[in-house]
Amino acid sequence: MNDVNIKGRKCFISAVAYLHNNTKSELEYFFSNVVRRINAGFENFELILVCDDDCYDYVKEVKQGLTECSSPDIISVIKLAYYQGAEAAICAGDDLAVGDFVYEFDSIAVNYDVNLIIDVFNKAREGNDIVFAGDDTMQLSSRLFYRLININKAKSVRHDTFRIVSRRALNRVKKMNRGIQYRKYLYVTSGLPYDYIMYKPVNSNRERKTGRESAYRLNSGISYMMIYTRIIERVTLILSAVFLLVSVGVGIWTIYSLFYDKNLASGWVSLMGVISFGFFGVFLLIMFLTKYMNIILEVNTRRLDYIVESVDKL
Template identity: 25%
Template sequence: MNNTNTDCFVSVILPLYNDSRIITIVVDEIVSILKENYQFYELILINDGSEDDTTEQVEDCLHKYSGLRLINLSRHFGTEIAISSGLDTAIGDFVVILLPDCDPPQLIPELIRQCQDGKDILIGVRKNRLDDPLWMRLGVNLFYWTCQHLLHIPLTKNATQFRVLSRQVVNALTYVPDNYCYLRLLSAYIGYRSQTFTYTPIKRYKKVKKRGLIASINLGLQIIYMNSAHPLRLASYLSILASGFNLLYMFYIVMVYLIKNKVAEGWVTLSMQNAIMFFFISVILGIICEYIGLIFAKSRGWATYYIADEKNSSVFIVERDTYNVVNDSKDIAI
């Protein structure tokens, strides 16, 4: 065992969704690394409504390894919510978040060491996106540029879910009562001492899990609408601009009436004006509807997630003689 890190409790959160083919290998790697470097640890496996035999595979691991906890969510809520449920139950001094199909567990000891040296948040950043299709890379670059330069949303470009959080940061994150929290952005909003690290994701599947076009667009819109008031400000600017055009057109009508003796009907101009005005109105209504929909969703008061059941390892994490329990209290003065 490496004695440099044994004085801390490490929690690892692993969100799972239809990962039965790789879960045994991943758990074996993570547990081996934790056991080699730390005396106190826990591996929290969040089953996010998997439709395969992920639950059965994890239950087999519970009987084989120590320090494992399984949380079965009642349905599929998504990776962000699954990680949030893990943060709510993690008890470690440092909490590691990683995805089973692409994040390398071998980096955990070095990342924990950096946190012990004074960092509260370590954020994983993909080295490149060469595996993504061209349309995805172009869309991602445009999205990050828009967020950083136009909307002033502090997103870290190419940031992943792989990160390490101190106990203070975890407490701050779990205090935020937001059903639509985006953890990669929320980590930046709460402050604390943060640092990025670049790594190359691994591939445990031949076909890497990818977010589709529609899902990517929905996620991008949710991030923008939930974290910036700039779209509403844009709607205000468009309203002012449309009103200005309308005033100019009214002035144009008055001038034509005063200067010309015979005024043409001008159906082309009238049609163009109506088209422009309805375009602005449609854009403004679309943006307002998105915000109203989010306000409605928040007003329902539903819980962020629901847990179906929770199971723990049947194996002790440490030897009995290391427990902090007093067997004989006759010499203790109270």
């Protein structure tokens, strides 16, 4: 299944890879294995590298690594103006890509057999607009995120390492959401056919996350759940209902005490407890509402998905 037929070889293939906090050895391994495998399997192939680091030395390492393996027809390196995360970086690469099919690599850490790249393409040629490749090795936080975001969903989003996307899928997803984008969710809910290929890791290579990237993912995960699910909305409604009942109960208790309690000081502890509980709920709701307003503001005022500083043709 690893061979690509003649018709498939004539497709124009783009590969978008996200670079952040990677070592030179990781870059060289990605270029000498993944890039070389794609370049050998297709007649027309372009590589787009999106650099999300603060210094331009990153791009120099990329150029040096590319000279040591067979190069694609077109190589572009996008340097983002500042750290913007994997979602914006891949979107920048997708906008520059011109291929009929686009590989998206959220990380250049390779823990799979490189022939899987061709298997994913063959699966796409069977009629799937999106094909995901992933394994089941996830952190507890990731498992919790996917469980929450898939609540009451007919189509589930799953963890993946990389994916191939048709031009039709890219065009449709671009029209679905203009603000904060979670591409995997949009691909699954685009209405186009998709499939998963699960694999067992062949080595222990894993993506290394910095503190800034972990904070970005946590913030993005909360935003995705607010936008693409109704979990936070339901929690807010339940909390509002609970505190409404508490307020009604306090009102009834106050009226009762006014007429029947001759020593109001005896209820001081209970009163303070209710007040503390009520204010806790108020501040929690304010936190949720503040997050919602921030998302609404960003979606309505943000005109660009990303900001590019430079694009180099190698």
